[in-house]
Amino acid sequence: MKLKGQTAIVTGAASGIGAQTALLLSQEGANVVLVDLNSCSKTLTAIQEARTDAVFLECLGDIRDPEFVKAAIARASDTFGELHILVNNAGTCGRLGLDTMTLDMWDRDMDTNAKATFLFIQSVVYPHMVEQKYGRIINISSVSGLNGGVISGGTKDGRSGPAYAASKGAMIALTKWVAKELGEYGITCNSVAPGATESAITAGVEYDVSDQAIKRIGIPADIAEAVLYFASPESGYTTGQILKVDGGYSFG
Numbered sequence: 736m737k738l739k740g741q742t743a744i745v746t747g748a749a750s751g752i753g754a755q756t757a758l759l760l761s762q763e764g765a766n767v768v769l770v771d772l773n774s775c776s777k778t779l780t781a782i783q784e785a786r787t788d789a790v791f792l793e794c795l796g797d798i799r800d801p802e803f804v805k806a807a808i809a810r811a812s813d814t815f816g817e818l819h820i821l822v823n824n825a826g827t828c829g830r831l832g833l834d835t836m837t838l839d840m841w842d843r844d845m846d847t848n849a850k851a852t853f854l855f856i857q858s859v860v861y862p863h864m865v866e867q868k869y870g871r872i873i874n875i876s877s878v879s880g881l882n883g884g885v886i887s888g889g890t891k892d893g894r895s896g897p898a899y900a901a902s903k904g905a906m907i908a909l910t911k912w913v914a915k916e917l918g919e920y921g922i923t924c925n926s927v928a929p930g931a932t933e934s935a936i937t938a939g940v941e942y943d944v945s946d947q948a949i950k951r952i953g954i955p956a957d958i959a960e961a962v963l964y965f966a967s968p969e970s971g972y973t974t975g976q977i978l979k980v981d982g983g984y985s986f987g
């Protein structure tokens with residue numbers, strides 16, 4: 736158990752990549768704080784089946800709300816004391832092109848993906864991780880944040896829309912900023928950038944994998960294993976890095 740006795744906060748833990756990440760970190764011994772808008776009951780069942788002595792806390796609310804974020808961090812700290820790992824995973828993905836997308840859609844993706852990541856980082860680092868002189872922050876961005884997203888064939892709509900791509904690009908830049916500001920305190924900040932991965936976000940969307948080196952779309956466990964590396968004490972000399980987990984979709 737690499738993470739025995741540590742506490743990990745995972746946002747978007749009700750489904751998909753976040754659910755698998757919470758499960759894996761729990762299996763590695765971490766106390767897990769599951770944050771989501773929706774009930775995490777399915778994730779909690781899997782966690783308890785995998786480890787009968789699993790320790791967890793469920794915090795339900797909207798991560799775009801600064802007061803909710805502060806309250807969730809306070810509950811986690813009151814329950815477990817030190818907070819070691821933060822995984823900013825919850826996300827939304829609008830797919831409409833510039834011609835039809837609305838300001839509400841822009842705000843939703845920017846606030847869920849980028850603003851909430853900032854809110855969680857700010858709430859957890861100085862009151863907790865800096866004091867402890869230890870922390871592992873992992874932001875789940877996307878290859879869309881690196882390549883600007885992919886326009887769907889023949890339409891202006893995308894497999895990921897402009898707000899999604901911009902918000903994931905913001906997460907990538909923020910990852911590097913945070914790495915630079917906090918390295919001296921024993922805190923690392925890295926990002927996992929998934930390619931297409933099976934989840935609610937990708938359900939019903941066609942992905943052509945013929946150009947990928949590995950000819951399948953990802954599964955949440957592919958992403959969770961990468962998160963585990965960055966969450967582990969052993970990754971302490973790696974910071975500000977963006978790890979693409981995309982089956983060899985893009986290089987360089």
Ligand SMILES: NC(=O)c1ccc[n+]([C@@H]2O[C@H](COP(=O)([O-])OP(=O)(O)OC[C@H]3O[C@@H](n4cnc5c(N)ncnc54)[C@H](O)[C@@H]3O)[C@@H](O)[C@H]2O)c1
Pocket residue numbers: 746747748749750751752753770771772773796797798799824825826827828847875876877878928929930931932933934935936937
């Ligand atoms: N699945 C993919 O192909 C893929 C590719 C690249 C990046 N990602 C990123 O991975 C992350 C996880 O996505 P997923 O594929 O597991 O999707 P998912 O829809 O299964 O999970 C997203 C979770 O975030 C939660 N959430 C959304 N908005 C929230 C809010 N305002 N407050 C609290 N919780 C909220 C949802 O309830 C859901 O449980 C996202 O950031 C996504 O952008 C996914």
